[in-house]
Amino acid sequence: MQNPGDLELTRRGVLMGSAAAVALTTGPFTEPAHAAAKRQEPILSTVSFTVNGKPRRLELDTRTTLLDALRDHLHVTGPKKGCDHGQCGACTVLVAGRRINACLTLAVMHEGDSVTTIEGLGLPDGLHPMQAAFVKHDGYQCGYCTPGQICSAVAVLDEIKAGIPSHASTDLTTPPQATAAELRERMSGNICRCGAYSNIVDAITEVAGRQA
């Protein structure tokens, strides 16, 4: 809680809190019972995990999601908040190599975990092959969904390699292949409002081919 971003957040929190308090005190002198419950103090807890290889230790409100811990506390802003409800995939990160929605998991549940975000896959001076393929195939327009798409795409190829079946697999007992139908189904948890889907499939297909 010592960097400027945190202060900013705290200020915003305080402002919201005081607005609520003003609203309450303009009414009768006694507060409704639920108002007291609503103004409960935050409860803090500590957690340690690594982010893109760097050990991190945080003291957080237990309510903090992994996504908010990354973005607002650690300023790792690659993972995006699209919906905050598991419905869009913009927040996709890799935890111990597996893709998850960072918005639907609490930071305190990740003690000892290793978290990889888009920044950990590659930076402009050393792109991950999947990042380079997205650039080459124009796999985005506004780019908001892209960090999630790329993290997901990297995990999808690992899942196919590990033999994990999908809804598009016609036979459950033979190893799945990186066909367009498989890639579309496996990438369905990543919504792209700009509709870059066909270029995204092209980018992943190229990387899958290169890996094979």
Next chain:
Amino acid sequence: MRPFTYERARSPAEAAAAAARSQGAKFIAGGTNLLDLMKLEIEAPPHLIDVNGLALDTIEATPDGGLRIGALVRNTDLAADGRVRRDYGLLSRALLAGASGQLRNKATTAGNLLQRTRCPYFYDTAQPCNKRQPGSGCGAIGGFSRQHAVVGGSEACIATHPSDMAVAMRALDATVETVKPDGATRSIPIADFHRLPGDTPHIETALAPGELIVAVTLPKPVGGVQLYRKVRDRASYAFALVSVGAIVQPDGSGRVALGGVAHKPWRIEAAEAEMPRGAKAVAAQLLAGANPTPANAFKLPLVERTLGAVLAEAKG
């Protein structure tokens, strides 16, 4: 979200004891349903017990030739298990038809069974909902009810159970194994696990407060062609309007369970005697006494046709 205290349990006994200590506490596994609901303050537990450290994440063979699936086995891992793919294809297929790759990586066997309805009025805290706030009324009855139940509903609630996995578990005759806060254990047949809404739609399962699911067991494989067909508004990453899970034997006999039509996975064993006579006869029995709304009456022919397609596919 309301503030809450948080602890990590290390054993089922510790988790059960923690639940006994703290009124209104909730277990958290994958968190993909509970956190969603906590953000909307539909759930507001004062205390969370993280069960991810309980080592209930293995799938083991049972002495009678079945499988014992730990409560924390992730949906991805359950669907990908070689024994499940070979002997319980219906379960793999149903799991893979649900949610997204990211969500299945977190979602657990127990959490999936206990996920709550996706009724839009349940999700909107400005609307009446007997399930969220007993006695407040039901916004869906007379409202937007396209996705709601056509069988087994009540005047209090016409919500559906959203799980795909649970439909397969019902057809496969799974058993839910639990431990209560006082340490007592029990086995609940899946048929008795989920409840119909009646006049207490907020009570959704046979679990007592603080009761922990430790495993779900499957009896020995029954063979047959195992299929799961899900009909939804888009091809992936959407809940079922109607789904059909079926196990069809070479002689045409078998089992059928439906999703998207009731407050629980819908199976009527008596209807299965009609299987050799075809989809129309089976659907008629499964949907006997149906009470659809004008907005969801389309589910009745949709069930029959989806079942017809599944039985045709099973014949090959």
